[in-house]
Amino acid sequence: MFDLFRKSLRSRISLVMALLVMVSSAAIGLLAFHAAENALTDAAFARVKAIAGSRESHIATVIRMRFWQASQVATKSSLIELLKNPDAGTESFVNEELVSTTRLGHWHSLSAVTTSGTIVASSNPSLVGADVGTQSYFDASLVEPTAGDFKRLGDGETGYRVTVPVREPKSSRVVGIILGEAPAEMIRAQLLERSGLGMTGESYLVDDTGLMLTPSRFVSDAEFSVRIGGELAEDVKRGMETARRWHDYREREVIGALASQDMRRMGVPWTLVTEVDFDEALEGALALRYKLAGIALACLLFAIIAGMRISSTLVRPIAELAAAAKRIGDGDLSAVLVDDGSRDEVGVLREAFRAMTANLRKMLGDLQSGIKLVTSSAMEIAASAKQAAASASEQAAIVSQVGSTAEELRQTSQAATSRAQQVVNDAEGAMETGKRGVHAVVGAVEAIGTINQRVQDVAQKNRRLSEQSGQLVEVIDAVQELAEQSNLLAVNASIEAAKAGEQGRGFSVVAAEVRSLAEQSKRATQQIRRTLLEIQRSAEDAVATTTDSKARVEDGTRAMQAVRGVFDQISGALEESSDRSRQIAATSRQQAAGVNQIAQAMSSLTQAAHDSASMAHQLEQSASKLRGLGVGLKEVTSRYGIADTAFTEV
Structure with missing residues (x-):
């Protein structure tokens, strides 16, 4: 089946049209069904809500009637008097009136x-005699009418409580209430009405706790025993009126409505619940779904039939074109399409195919002529390429030899440059050594000058020492002369002491000591004099020595200055030699740079020569391929049966 659709355009067109119709029908059907379902749902909600509102209004009317009946009883004067004065004894009359009203109402x-x-x-x-003052409704009953407390009455019937206040006519003072128990027959009759609710609908009353106050249509004994729950119970407790989908007390999905406003405005805490099963409420939507499905199926069948007819009209000329194209593909260029007079897209395609076939015939003829020209040109190009390749190879060999010579020259130039640079380095080292020698000589001259100055200072100091030593000798001579005089005086004193006898004995002792000291001083001064004389002679010798050293230092200074002059000459010669060596090295570097450029140029030339040879070989190969292409084109064109009398295979 898949191969059929893949090979048959007619099948594909039919399938596409069917799919388009099916998809569009499905989309339209879904939209229509959705809109219809929404409309039917809204209508169902509106119907259920209207039924609930109508029945709740009827129940409110029944309660208002009960309020009115009780209010009429509350206006009786005998009743008012009894309530004002319970001991008046009129209760029997009032009882009769109440019995009559009960029966009539x-x-x-x-x-x-x-x-x-x-x-x-x-x-x-x-x-x-019963007391109802403790009941939850009693206080509210003294203010306004109330109703509530659905329950079973004494006779088994279901009823509810109704109260109205009794007021004194003049003062409107509340003197009591009328308490009535009304049967729920009219309310139950209204709730048992089935019109508009179909087979699954029902209505029932619940109180604020969700307790069912009236019978269920489907569950026996549900009255006063079944409670609704969930969100529905919350809505009832809040006294809301709503219409929506929910699950009822049987857990069935229903469409329902709550109605309680009229009753709650009268203080009645009841809510009317009206429900219909969801499926029954929307059975019209289900029927519409089946109708739409039938319409979609009919549209699909129509689309398939129409697609087959349309595809036949479209496919037939296309099939003719396909057959002609197959013949051309097999090499038969004689295929001709007859003009059917159609001017639609298929007719334009047919005319274009005819023009293409004619152009193809002409193009193949031109192609064979071109093949001949290409083949002959390829032969000429191949011969030229061989000759160019041979010349390029010879040039490459010559250029390679010249390049080798240039490389040797470059290496020799580099070696000469290296040696020249070494000479420059040696000359600069010798020049630096000469400069250091000059600096050393200058330092030596300065040191000798310093020594000369120091020698002069020493000679000066020695001369002063000699002079001072002479002065000290004179002082020592004076001291020695003084010692001799002291000795002489001591001798004289001893003589005088001897003359004095016993009285001069102490003086003679002193004189002896003085003479002894004088002798010691004389000996000491003589020793000092000898020492000073030796110092003086040594100083004089030192002066003579320093004078001789000064002369020698001056000779050394002159000699060092002569050496400095020699070093200056050597340094100048070395500097001149270094400059010339640098010039030689610079010239060598320039020559090396030139040789390098020559070597690089020769290398580039060698590469270019090799590239030329390679390109020549490639050209030769391309020419060979071109010749092969011509042969191949000849074989291709020969399939179409076009003459090529001038074609020659190389």
Whole structure:
């Protein structure tokens, strides 16, 4: 099946049209169904809400009627007097009135209750004396009418409570209430009405706790025993009126509505619930779904038939074109398409195919002529390429030899440059050594000058020492002369002491000591004099020596200055030699640079020669390929049966 669709354009067109119709029909159907479903859903919600509102309004009307009946009883003067004065003894009359009203108004019971909550009169004698003041509704009953407390009455019927306040006519003072128990027959009859709810719909009352107050259509004994729950119970507790989908007490999906506003405005805490099963409420949408499916199927069949007819009209001329193209592909250029007069896209394609076939015939003829020219040109190019390759190879060999010579010259130039640079380095080292020698000589001259100055200073100091030594000798001579005089005086004193006898003995001792000291001083001065004379002679010798050293230092200074002059000459000669060596090295570097450029040029020339030879070989190969291409083209064109009398294979 897949191969059929792949090979048949007609099948593909039919399939595409069917798919387009099916997709469009499905889209339109889905949109229509969605819109219809929404419309039917909205209509179902509106219908259920209207039914709930109508029934809730009817129940509110029934309760208002009960309020009115009880209010009429509350206006009776005998009842008002009894409630004002329970001991007046009129209760029997009031009881009769209550019994009559109960029977006429279809009440279960009617009772008169004082403001303290005591029943003082009733249509049901068993209730007289009962206290209802503790009931939750009692306080509200003294203010306004109330209703509620759905329950089973004494006779098994279901009923509810109704209260209205009793007021004194003049002062409007509340003197009691009318308490009635009304049967729920009319309310239940309204809820049991099935019109508009189909086979699955129902209505029932619940209180604020969700407890069902009326019977269920589908569950027996649901009254006062079944409670609704979930969000629905919350909506009931809040007194909301709504219409939506939910799950009922049987867990079935339903469309329902809540209605309670009229009853709650009267203080009645009930909510009417109306429900219909979801499937029944939207059975119209299901029927519409089947109708739309049938329409879509019919459209699909129509699309398939129309697609086959249209594809036949389109495919037939295309099939003719395909057959002609196959013949041309097999080498038969004689295929001709007849002009069918069509001017649509297929007709334009047919005409273009005819023009293409004619152009192809002409092009193949031109191609064979070109092949001949290409083949002959390829032969000439191949011969020229061989000759060019041989010349290029010879040139490459010559250039390679010249390049080798240039490389040797470059290496020789580099060696000469290296040696010249070494000479420059040696000359600069010798020049630096000469400069250091000059600096050393200058330092030696300066040191000799310093020594000469020091020798002069020493000679000066020695001369001063000699002079001072002479002065000290003179001082010593004076001291020696003084010692001799002291000795002489001591001798004289001894003589005089001897003359004095015993009295001069002490003086003679002193004189002896003085003479002894004088002798010692004389000897010491003589020793000092000899020492000073030796110092003086040594100083004089030192002066003579320093004078001789000074002369020698001056000779050394002159000699060092002569050496400095020689070193200056050597340094100048070395500097001149270094400059010339640098010039030689610079010239050698320039020559080396030139030789390098020559070597590089020869290398580039060698590469160019090799490239030329390579290109010549490539050209020869390309010419050979071109010749092969001509042969191949000849074989290709020969398939189409076109004459090539001038073609010659190389």
